[in-house]
Amino acid sequence: MYHILYEHDHANRAKALDDNQGRAQLVQDPVVKVAGLKTLILWGHGNSGLFCNLSPGDLADKVKEWKSKNSGIDSVEILTCNSRHAKAGTEPYVDQFKHKLGFFTRRKLTIKSLPVRMGVNGVNGDSILFADYKSKTWCYLTSSESTFHYAKNVFKSVCENMFGDDAIDAAAYLTNTPPHDIRKDALGNAKVGQFLIKCKVNKVEELHASGTVHGWTNVDKFMTDFREMLSIPSFRRAFVTSRPFTLNYGTFDYLRKSLVAV
Incomplete structure (x- = not known):
């Protein structure tokens, strides 16, 4: 049996993860x-200092309080950005x-x-x-600090504007993976995709070196044109393989299975 604590603007996601079974409540x-x-x-916003607007000490106190009333708790699962990454x-x-x-x-x-x-x-x-x-789809994007800003904005733009917020379709598009192979296996079970690449392709190096991608991926006009370029398979492959980043992605029923013990 599990119970979900969520930050206020994560209510829809938490309830979808729970299939609206009533096992979710605000963290406070x-x-x-x-x-x-x-x-x-627990599911909410996170960085190296706060998660669900709680400091590490506050979260420890919260977990201890829950365990004092529910002695059977033997695991805590953290769903957030940057729980494992820091400057x-x-x-x-x-x-x-x-x-x-x-x-x-x-x-x-x-x-x-x-995972890290x-x-x-x-x-x-x-x-x-x-x-x-x-x-009910998700994508966990990681990158080095110098490339994270553009990678995040590119994925967000592609996901929202080309695939109606379907994270699997967006990730499959950027990794050239057929999305139907990611959603289900032969037995109908949910699957998770993983994409890790660190090679460099010279064709788009000048684009990166100019700083254009870093400075303009949050500008609508630039991204409209850029998405058109991404529709060309050769350019898309060159772009996504030119800087190190990773994508883990899947359906909500595989999200918890993607967690690792720390």
Whole structure:
């Protein structure tokens, strides 16, 4: 049995993840006793300092409060951007959170979050979790700090303007993967896609070097023209392979299965 705590603007996503079974509530709502509760899931905005508007210490206190009323809780699942990534000189949020839990509490819990894909131990890496409650699709995008801004904006623009917020179709388009192969396997089970590439292609190097992509991916006119260029398969392949970034993506019923113990 699980229970979801969500930040106020993540209500639709949390309820979609729960299939509207009533096992979701605002993170600041009072703690309740839930029969058979084993897993506490939290979903909201995150960076290296805050998650669901809670500091690592605040989250540790919140989890301890829930466990005091639900002693059967044995795992905590964290769904957010940047739980595992941080700028140089700072520590990823999940690491801080584990320290604040203390040894005796921590050893009784399995902490799960999205995987580290860029940066040594997550440092000098960046990530964002796109999720659409209507299509029940998600994409976890990670990159180095220097390339994250353009990669995030390009994916967001393609997803919103070309695929109606369907994250699987957008990710499949950018990785040249047939989307039907990602959604279901031969038995009808949900699948997850993974894309990791670090090679460089010279054809679009000048575009990157000019700084145009970094400075203009949030400008509508630029992105309209750029999406037209991306519709050319050779250009699209060259662009997405020219800078290091990763995409993990799938349906909502595979999101929790994509988490790893930390």
